[in-house]
Amino acid sequence: MKLTFFGHSCFLLESNGTRILFDPFITGNELAKDINIDDIKADYILLSHGHMDHVLDAEAIAKANNATIVSNFEIVSWYQEKKGIENGHPMNHGGSKSFDFGTVKFVNAVHSSVLPDGTYGGNPGGFVIQIENKTFYYAGDTALHMDMKLIGEYDQPDFSILPIGDNFTMGVKDAIIASDFVGTNNVVAMHFDTFPYIATDLENAKEQFTAAGKDLIILNIGESIEL
Ligand code: NI
Numbered sequence: 473m474k475l476t477f478f479g480h481s482c483f484l485l486e487s488n489g490t491r492i493l494f495d496p497f498i499t500g501n502e503l504a505k506d507i508n509i510d511d512i513k514a515d516y517i518l519l520s521h522g523h524m525d526h527v528l529d530a531e532a533i534a535k536a537n538n539a540t541i542v543s544n545f546e547i548v549s550w551y552q553e554k555k556g557i558e559n560g561h562p563m564n565h566g567g568s569k570s571f572d573f574g575t576v577k578f579v580n581a582v583h584s585s586v587l588p589d590g591t592y593g594g595n596p597g598g599f600v601i602q603i604e605n606k607t608f609y610y611a612g613d614t615a616l617h618m619d620m621k622l623i624g625e626y627d628q629p630d631f632s633i634l635p636i637g638d639n640f641t642m643g644v645k646d647a648i649i650a651s652d653f654v655g656t657n658n659v660v661a662m663h664f665d666t667f668p669y670i671a672t673d674l675e676n677a678k679e680q681f682t683a684a685g686k687d688l689i690i691l692n693i694g695e696s697i698e699l
C-alpha cells in the first residue's frame with residue numbers, strides 16, 4: 473500500500489490497483505505547483521467536507537478518470553446535480569460501506585462545511601478505512617473531540633492522517649492528544665503551511681511528537697511512502 477502526498481490535505485492511497493484520492497486541492501495551492509492534476513489517476517475521490525481547500529480539483533479529476541466521489545449526502549448530491557458527475561456514493565455519519573477495495577466508515581469531525589458556490593455542504597467528517605488488513609483514520613478538518621476515543625476503542629487504526637496546522641483545525645498539541653485517543657503512534661501530518669494562517673514550525677512539531685513517544689511523518693509534496 474502506497475501513500476502519496478499532493479499538498480495540504482490531499483493524499484493518494486494505492487492498494488492492489490485501486491487508487492483512492494482524498495481532498496484534492498492542488499491547482500489552487502502554490503506549494504503544489506509542480507503537481508499536474510492530469511497525471512493523477514483515481515478510482516475513488518473521498519471528500520471530507522465542502523470547503524474549497526478540500527474539493528477544488530475533485531470535479532476535474534473525477535471527470536478525467538470517471539472516478540466515484542464518496543462523501544456526505546449533500547456534497548455527493550451537489551456533484552451529481554450541479555456538476556454532472558455520474559458516479560457518486562453518499563454516506564452519513566456512523567455509516568460504513570464495503571467497496572471493492574475495503575470498508576469505509578464516515579465519522580464525526582468538528583468543523584464546518586459549505587460548498588464553493590455557497591450551497592450547504594452537510595456536516596464535515598473523516599474516514600476510517602479498512603484495507604489490506606490495515607486500518608487507518610483520515611481525520612479531515614477537525615478539532616480534537618471525544619468521539620475519537622470510539623475510533624481508538626473499536627477500530628484501532630494502524631496509522632492516522634491528522635491536521636496539525638492549528639487556527640482552522642487542531643494544532644500540534646491537540647493532534648498528539650488525538651493520536652492518543654485513536655490509539656496510534658504513527659501519524660501523517662496534513663493541513664499545515666498552505667496559507668499564512670496555518671504556517672507551522674515543523675521541526676518543533678516533530679520534536680513534540682517524539683517527546684510524546686510518537687512518530688510524526690511529514691511528507692514532501694509529491695513524496696510517497698509504503699505502509
Ligand atoms: Ni475546512
Ligand code: MN
Binds near residue numbers: 526
Ligand atoms: Mn481546510
